[in-house]
Amino acid sequence: GESVGLHLPTLSVQEGDNSIINCAYSNSASDYFIWYKQESGKGPQFIIDIRSNMDKRQGQRVTVLLNKTVKHLSLQIAATQPGDSAVYFCAENTPMRDDKIIFGKGTRLHILP
Amino acid sequence: DTGVSQDPRHKITKRGQNVTFRCDPISEHNRLYWYRQTLGQGPEFLTYFQNEAQLEKSRLLSDRFSAERPKGSFSTLEIQRTEQGDSAMYLCASSQYKTSGREDEQFFGPGTRLTVL
Numbered sequence: 001g002e003s004v005g006l007h008l009p010t011l012s013v014q015e016g017d018n019s020i021i022n023c024a025y026s027n028s029a030s031d032y033f034i035w036y037k038q039e040s041g042k043g044p045q046f047i048i049d050i051r052s053n054m055d056k057r058q059g060q061r062v063t064v065l066l067n068k069t070v071k072h073l074s075l076q077i078a079a080t081q082p083g084d085s086a087v088y089f090c091a092e093n094t095p096m097r098d099d100k101i102i103f104g105k106g107t108r109l110h111i112l113p
Numbered sequence: 114d115t116g117v118s119q120d121p122r123h124k125i126t127k128r129g130q131n132v133t134f135r136c137d138p139i140s141e142h143n144r145l146y147w148y149r150q151t152l153g154q155g156p157e158f159l160t161y162f163q164n165e166a167q168l169e170k171s172r173l174l175s176d177r178f179s180a181e182r183p184k185g186s187f188s189t190l191e192i193q194r195t196e197q198g199d200s201a202m203y204l205c206a207s208s209q210y211k212t213s214g215r216e217d218e219q220f221f222g223p224g225t226r227l228t229v230l
Contacts, residue, residue, distance in 0.1 A: 008153055034218070036221075041223070042223055042224075043117070043204050043206070043221030043222050043223050043224050044156065044204070044221045045221070046218045046219070046220070049218065089155045089156075091155070100146075100158050100161065100169070101158075101219065102158070103155025103156050103157070104155055105153075105154065105155060106153075106154075106155055
């Protein structure tokens with residue numbers, strides 16, 4: 001399959017450990033944030049989102065934390081599994097941009113056996 | 114399969130040729146987006162439609178690019194006189210935009226990988 005992002009920052013995590021992927025955003029007007037997972041040869045897949053009136057949101061094995069003071073977003077994956085290997089993108093949206101999302105640079109998550 | 118589909122999945126063409134890609138969104142979605150993704154980067158917005166109306170085009174979309182969504186369902190993206198710099202993954206996404214609020218999440222297709230020789 002296709003490989004997306006050969007020169008991306010890479011995070012290597014032992015299988016079973018927790019993963020934390022970080023993202024900094026620049027637009028203080030952004031009010032909606034999304035994390036996407038992109039596996040080789042596939043389009044991005046929605047993982048979890050959060051609005052700016054929240055600082056934490058939990059899903060199944062994933063948690064997103066938002067710190068608006070420092071414009072920082074993180075994705076925590078609990079008990080990382082081999083199937084979590086992918087490139088992860090954060091994306092932001094501002095009302096002024098008519099709901100179009102802007103993707104950040106991705107992070108490749110590599111699971112060690 | 115009720116997800117977003119794109120055709121073809123791969124396209125190899127010679128510089129100067131025209132290419133056309135097709136996207137079939139999720140049937141009830143009124144918004145359709147085109148993105149371009151190059152190696153090592155996140156998807157970059159190109160253009161989007163709400164129903165059949167093309168509401169915005171990015172400055173990335175040169176005059177050689179044209180997109181249509183004639184009946185508010187499937188969409189085509191055509192690139193004329195392709196250049197090597199057009200080589201990229203072209204992604205389509207769809208969503209349901211509600212006038213009462215923000216849109217639902219965007220669902221992406223698998224993309225069309227274009228290689229211009």
